[in-house]
Amino acid sequence: MSTPSAPPAPTDEVVRICRDLLRIDTSNTGDPLTTAGERAAAEYVAGQLAEVGVDSRIIESAAGRASLLARIPGTDPGRGALLVHGHLDVVPADPTEWSVGPFSGELRDGYLWGRGAIDMKDFDAMTLAVVRHWQRTGVRPPRDIVLAFTADEEAGGRYGAHFLVERHPELFDGCTEAIGEVGGFSYSVSDDLRLYLIETAEKGITWLRLHARGRPGHGSMVHDDNAVTALCEAVARLGRHQFPIVVTPTVRDFLAEVSEALGIAFDPDDPELTIAKLGPIANIIGATIRNTANPTRLQAGYKENVIPSRASATVDCRVLPGQDRQFLAELREVVGPDVEIENVERQPALETAFDGPLIDAMAAALRHVDPGARVVPYMLSGGTDAKAFAQLGIRCFGFTPLRLPADLNFSALFHGIDERVPVEGLQFGVQVLDRFLRQS
Incomplete structure (x- = not known):
């Protein structure tokens, strides 16, 4: 049996x-x-x-x-x-x-x-x-x-x-x-201490499309109202822009805990000093001390010799808790008044x-x-x-x-x-x- x-x-x-x-x-x-x-x-x-x-x-x-x-x-x-x-x-x-x-x-x-x-x-x-x-x-x-x-x-x-x-x-x-x-x-x-990171917060998602408009025309002509140029200038400004540091309660608690574990000083006014010492997770944590806006897609035109009347870009924005209004105001200032901002997706932090x-x-x-x-x-x-x-x-x-x-x-x-x-x-x-x- x-x-x-x-x-x-x-x-x-x-x-x-x-x-x-x-x-x-x-x-x-x-x-x-x-x-x-x-x-x-x-x-x-x-x-x-x-x-x-x-x-x-x-x-x-x-x-x-x-x-x-x-x-x-x-x-x-x-x-x-x-x-x-x-x-x-x-x-x-x-x-x-x-x-x-x-x-x-x-x-x-x-x-x-x-x-x-x-x-x-x-x-x-x-x-x-x-x-x-x-x-x-x-x-x-x-x-x-x-x-x-x-x-x-x-x-x-x-x-x-x-x-x-x-x-x-x-x-x-x-x-x-x-x-x-x-x-x-x-x-x-160390060999006898491992921190296990429990997620108690996450940034909000705001996916935007930026639209610039201009006068269409022939690609061989001198042209001073080009939608592609206007869009690219706005996207370049936004892509290089660094939003200010905002330390939320969750991030402050994390940095204080990890600083104690590592035996280093934590300066709440300069969290990047601590983040720089975090090794492989610095990339994750570094993105949680400020809002971010990363251009991810561009779209314009339909033919090589035609200057289009419209050009668009997609931007992946991640927003800290309680920062939505300040973030959108700052983004508007960076891209300029002539660029249209379309909301594609918004999910709060x-x-x-x-x-x-x-x-x-x-x-x-x-x-x-x-x-x-x-x-x-x-x-x-x-x-x-x-x-x-x-x-x-x-x-x-x-x-x-x-x-x-x-x-x-x-x-x-x-x-x-x-x-x-x-x-x-x-x-x-x-x-x-x-x-x-x-x-x-």
Whole structure:
């Protein structure tokens, strides 16, 4: 008589699941006609959940733009539910720039390589591995866990989280808190101390188009009213402009904590002195002490010898909490009165306090797996689906735990070439997430 085999450990399953997800090309081009794979990824997630007896629901906002929702009942239905969310889409990748195929899910040198490895199919895989283990072993969380695997986060979430919040808010009934990207990753101070950055704030998103108009004409003529020239001058001024330093409470707390850990002085009036000593994460933190406006696209004309009457530019602006009015006034002054400013997308900044039982549970779970862990708050320079879920009154945190090699330039991997996640970090993360969800 054969003995039933033990269920696979979540530390083993997480690698397989992440690899499977990486091999599904879910590139989000920003164009619904060319964005691919979200439905296939949602169906894969549904299959992984169904295999262990968890019912889920796939919701499409448009053809192929699929998100998935499921609810894991807790032992105390009277408590507020916890939302655990991760997106399934990724930014596009050019295979000619990569050392491996961006959708190969290759295991090499202790890393799992592929577009989405840290943004954020790693966390999707952690969540699935934990839930599958629970279902096989009879574990029930202390409160309801709502799982959301969303489409379209990489283009602002209008076909994903925002659609769900606006059209299906009942799916999040009872949710009081949420965890998602980007937080819980380590910053090594010494062999026995690692800071784990918990996202308690994120900058707002403001995507703008600038339009300049001029007199059309023949490209061979002398021309003093050229829309392309006017636009380029405005874009150049904006691209070179540095907005003033504004230190928000979250950033101040982070810099004070990290300065103490590093044994350096912190001058609130000159935070760049501290940021310059942060190594690989300086790029993330440096973007959280001021508003930013980066030109990203240009469009003008239809023929080589025709001076167009209109030229346009897209600008990706990230705005600190409470800074919207000041930011737009300064931007208007920089680009000048003759350039039209069109609002394409606006999602406000978020900021919450670094306190409460959920923070305590994060810290305890991290310390259990890494005795050298210390949690600190920080602000994300980008944006996440939390902007949608916060509209329902849900308190949102970035907590996707990863222990990283001290020399890994983690921030460069987001939307970068050769995106990859350390296998040991992935296995660490699933252990922390398992313990955290059991205690939250």
